[in-house]
Each structure stands twice: as C-alpha cells, then as structure tokens.
Amino acid sequence: MSYKSDIEIAREAQKKPIQEIGAKIGISNDDLLPYGHDKAKVSQEFINSVQGKEDGKLILVTAINPTPAGEGKTTTTVGLGDGLNRIGKNAMICIREASLGPNFGMK
Structure with missing residues (x-):
C-alpha cells in the first residue's frame, strides 16, 4: 500500500x-x-x-511515535477538530509547529 x-x-x-x-x-x-x-x-x-x-474546553493531544502511515499528533488533532464540529460542537484547533519528521528525514 x-x-x-x-x-x-x-x-x-x-x-x-x-x-x-x-x-x-x-x-x-x-x-x-x-x-x-x-x-x-x-x-x-x-x-x-x-x-x-464562561471558559471553553482545552484538549491537549500528545504522542510518542506515529503509525506507519504517519498518523501522529497533527492527524489526530485535525480529526478531533473535524469530528467535534461534525457533531455540532464549536471547535477550533491550534497546531504549535509543523511535523518535524520530514525535516529530519524520519518520514
């Protein structure tokens, strides 16, 4: 694949x-x-x-290693934001920095 x-x-x-x-x-x-x-x-x-x-909710996404397909914190965060919006929640995501795997030749 x-x-x-x-x-x-x-x-x-x-x-x-x-x-x-x-x-x-x-x-x-x-x-x-x-x-x-x-x-x-x-x-x-x-x-x-x-x-x-009233304050909203904050969800922190963390991980150690991505899956073989490259699914890690960013993919999980985007999917979580999309999923929450899909069920009617008013959700936004903020990603602190881009994936470093490609920059270090690890992907």
Whole structure:
C-alpha cells in the first residue's frame, strides 16, 4: 500500500479565507488583523470583550511515535477538530509547529 507524501496532501488542501474561519466562531473582520489570506492576529479589543464569558474546553493531544502511515499528533488533532464540529460542537484547533519528521528525514 502506498501513501501520499506530506507535500502531495498539502498541495491538495483547499484553505479557507481567515475571515471565514473567524466568522464561524464569532470574530468579525474588524477584529482580525490578517497576515496574508490564511493567518491573522485577533485584536485585543475582541479578547477583552470575551473575558467575562464562561471558559471553553482545552484538549491537549500528545504522542510518542506515529503509525506507519504517519498518523501522529497533527492527524489526530485535525480529526478531533473535524469530528467535534461534525457533531455540532464549536471547535477550533491550534497546531504549535509543523511535523518535524520530514525535516529530519524520519518520514
């Protein structure tokens, strides 16, 4: 069985504009400072405006070794975010850094 490479998967991805992602969780365009089309900082005013709201949930995903197919923390995190959204939860994911396996020749 052959698997697509990381770059093949990345090139097939259809990224959404950051404004669309922000709108999904209630952040208006006025509260986003875009860095290109798919990244943005959130204004301090917006952060201050939600300080009194009930906190959400934080799920940390960790692992030691990926599966032979390369499924590790990133794949699990994306799948978890997609699954929570699918069942009606308002979920967002944040990935701290990209997979280091390809950078070190381990994948």
